[in-house]
Amino acid sequence: MSLLRFFRRADYTSDTTQFIDGLKASKPTLEAEQRAGRALLWDKNLNRAEQADYLDAKVAQKPYVYGTAGHPNSK
Secondary structure, eight states: OOOOHOOOOOOOOOOHHHHHHHHHHTTTTTTHHHHHHHHHHHHOOOHHHHHHHHHHHHHOOOOOOOOOOOTTTTT
């Protein structure tokens, strides 16, 4: 008897994996729809020049945003 066969467990599939496999079987277009949604929101080509211009145009924020400069009660 092979040592591997002796220690081998019965095949186990979790409830979550069974649910996902069933969902994919019932709706074969699910993965394609997910990929299309990801491409719509996340998979974008960046224009490096525009990104550099955007970063250069940022204005530094003051250390205390809610400062009192310009307030009538400030001195």
